[in-house]
Amino acid sequence: MRALDEIDRKIIAAVxxxxxxxxxxxxxxxxxxxxxxxxRLRLLEETGIIKGYTAVIDQDKVGLPISAFxxxxxxxxxxxxxxxxxxxxxxxxxxxxxYLMTGPRDYLLRIVVSDLKAYEQFLKDKLTRLDGVASxxxxxxxxxxxxxxxxxxA
Numbered sequence: 602m603r604a605l606d607e608i609d610r611k612i613i614a615a616v617x618x619x620x621x622x623x624x625x626x627x628x629x630x631x632x633x634x635x636x637x638x639x640x641r642l643r644l645l646e647e648t649g650i651i652k653g654y655t656a657v658i659d660q661d662k663v664g665l666p667i668s669a670f671x672x673x674x675x676x677x678x679x680x681x682x683x684x685x686x687x688x689x690x691x692x693x694x695x696x697x698x699x700y701l702m703t704g705p706r707d708y709l710l711r712i713v714v715s716d717l718k719a720y721e722q723f724l725k726d727k728l729t730r731l732d733g734v735a736s737x738x739x740x741x742x743x744x745x746x747x748x749x750x751x752x753x754x755a
Contacts, residue, residue: 605650608633610754612641613651617751620654657750660713667714668697668742671728672706676735683707689731695723706738 605613611631615622622630628638645651660666675682683701686708690699698711714720720739728737 605754609641609645609650612638612645613754614751616642616651616654620656655750664715665713667716667720668745669712669714669720670740670742671708671710671712672702672738672740673708673710673728673734674705674736675707675733677733678707682733685733686731689727693723693727695719695727 608631612627615627615630624635624639624642627642628635631638633641642651660668673686675686687699687701690696690708690710695712695714696710697713698709700709701707702709712720712723714723724737728734
């Protein structure tokens with residue numbers, strides 16, 4: 602994989618800020634003409650540096666105001682147990698984020714639900730039924746201070 606140059610970083614910064622930016626606008630922001638800018642953007646997409654584009658949705662306005670953070674410890678940290686857990690979690694739409702962690706817990710999940718009853722149902726129907734889960738500790742977010750998908754490339 603080639604190293605990112607200053608123009609690549611400007612392109613990435615611009616599309617992180619506005620995924621719907623036109624090629625013309627992007628070219629003007631990064632100081633290129635539209636054709637070379639489009640080629641660079643396509644290359645960033647093809648190499649997987651830009652993985653995709655998405656809309657940022659307001660959780661509250663779509664009726665999902667609760668973010669629960671669940672720390673999960675598995676009974677065993679063997680590869681097959683880790684894989685089984687990861688595959689199950691990938692299928693659950695309530696899980697917005699899942700990270701394999703260092704420290705006393707194996708996974709940290711951000712679970713998005715409509716209310717506490719929905720979280721309880723998620724625990725009963727899904728998370729606690731998964732083989733190999735030893736313990737779960739949950740914290741609830743009181744408010745969101747910052748959320749960003751933008752990476753600090755500068």
